[in-house]
Amino acid sequence: MTEIENSTPRVTVIGTGAIGSAVVRRLLAGGRDVVVWNRTASRSARLVEEGALPAGSIREAISSSPLVLLTLTDHAAVRQCLAALDTDLSGRTIVAMCTGTADDARSAAQRVAALGARYLDAGIQASPDMIGTDAATILYSGHRSAFEQHAAALGLLSRPRFVGEAPEAAAIWDLALFGVWYDAQLGLLRALETVREAGIDVAEFSRTAGLQLGHVVEAVPGTVSELLRADYPAGPAGLTEHLAVIRHLVVLRSGRRLGDGGLPEVAARIEALIADGRGGEGLTATIG
Ligand SMILES: NC(=O)c1ccc[n+]([C@@H]2O[C@H](COP(=O)([O-])OP(=O)(O)OC[C@H]3O[C@@H](n4cnc5c(N)ncnc54)[C@H](OP(=O)(O)O)[C@@H]3O)[C@@H](O)[C@H]2O)c1
Numbered sequence: 001m002t003e004i005e006n007s008t009p010r011v012t013v014i015g016t017g018a019i020g021s022a023v024v025r026r027l028l029a030g031g032r033d034v035v036v037w038n039r040t041a042s043r044s045a046r047l048v049e050e051g052a053l054p055a056g057s058i059r060e061a062i063s064s065s066p067l068v069l070l071t072l073t074d075h076a077a078v079r080q081c082l083a084a085l086d087t088d089l090s091g092r093t094i095v096a097m098c099t100g101t102a103d104d105a106r107s108a109a110q111r112v113a114a115l116g117a118r119y120l121d122a123g124i125q126a127s128p129d130m131i132g133t134d135a136a137t138i139l140y141s142g143h144r145s146a147f148e149q150h151a152a153a154l155g156l157l158s159r160p161r162f163v164g165e166a167p168e169a170a171a172i173w174d175l176a177l178f179g180v181w182y183d184a185q186l187g188l189l190r191a192l193e194t195v196r197e198a199g200i201d202v203a204e205f206s207r208t209a210g211l212q213l214g215h216v217v218e219a220v221p222g223t224v225s226e227l228l229r230a231d232y233p234a235g236p237a238g239l240t241e242h243l244a245v246i247r248h249l250v251v252l253r254s255g256r257r258l259g260d261g262g263l264p265e266v267a268a269r270i271e272a273l274i275a276d277g278r279g280g281e282g283l284t285a286t287i288g
Helices: 003-007 018-029 041-049 058-063 075-083 102-114 144-149 151-155 169-197 202-229 239-253 263-275 283-287
Strands: 011-014 034-037 067-070 093-097 118-125 137-142 159-164
Touching: 011 018, 011 058, 018 034, 018 041, 034 041, 034 058, 067 075, 075 093, 075 102, 093 102, 102 118, 102 169, 118 144, 118 169, 137 144, 137 169, 144 151, 144 159, 151 159, 159 169, 169 202, 169 239, 202 283, 239 263, 239 283, 263 283
Parallel strands: 011 034, 011 067, 067 093, 093 118, 137 159
Antiparallel strands: 118 137
């Protein structure tokens, strides 16, 4: 433990929007002293009534605690807040808790290191009402020792999960997981739009579509095992059969408001594999 942590177990939260407010309330409920600063001061007034300690400036807020959580809109806001600092922040851990890219995380880590502090990037897989419940997962990456030092405070917010020492690891996990959700949900929306326009009973169709999504979930362990073994058996269909279906889907989705979901690129990749004599392999071969 650092001297700062010994003298005060405070946590600073910069940004008291939806996530930040939920984080502050959970930390207060967990018995922590919480220092808050928000660009629009009036938006943290309620939290101060509830027991949070207001800081007069962002510098004061950040220098008040060994653990500083930046619960801000995006990394542009993180950059702006960090640019306002010129003091030595040795002994502090700065956590950027916002959705961003790998480059965002790397540049925030560099800026925080230049200020003498340790950086953690955080990907929030939770809505504000889930903060502090078992349903919330927050992914952290960066300084393992900083994560371990503050695991108790971070553990009040969610099941904390350290996903790697590269600062960008949490951002990549976070965005990749969002991608899984968007691909599945947008695939469903494309299908619902198509069947509705064809005059098909959407509710009836959706029951079978739900089973289809279930097949994807059931196949996760097998798919990962194929990838790890670099062995891509065809299963029920090989790439040649997949290509025929995907070409039909491109036609079905043609002219739709949500586009074709990138299927022409997938078809081109499969065509290249077939040309290499790999038409008998399964779909996982596309990323093998
Ligand atoms: N809400 C969710 O369900 C959810 C779920 C998962 C992940 N996330 C991620 O969590 C992050 C926070 O989301 P949120 O829903 O809490 O957003 P939010 O309610 O809009 O709050 C954004 C906060 O950032 C502050 N801010 C914005 N630009 C700033 C700047 N340039 N300088 C200083 N402060 C600035 C705002 O201050 P002002 O009050 O002054 O505007 C506010 O406190 C986002 O990256 C979001 O993608 C959110």
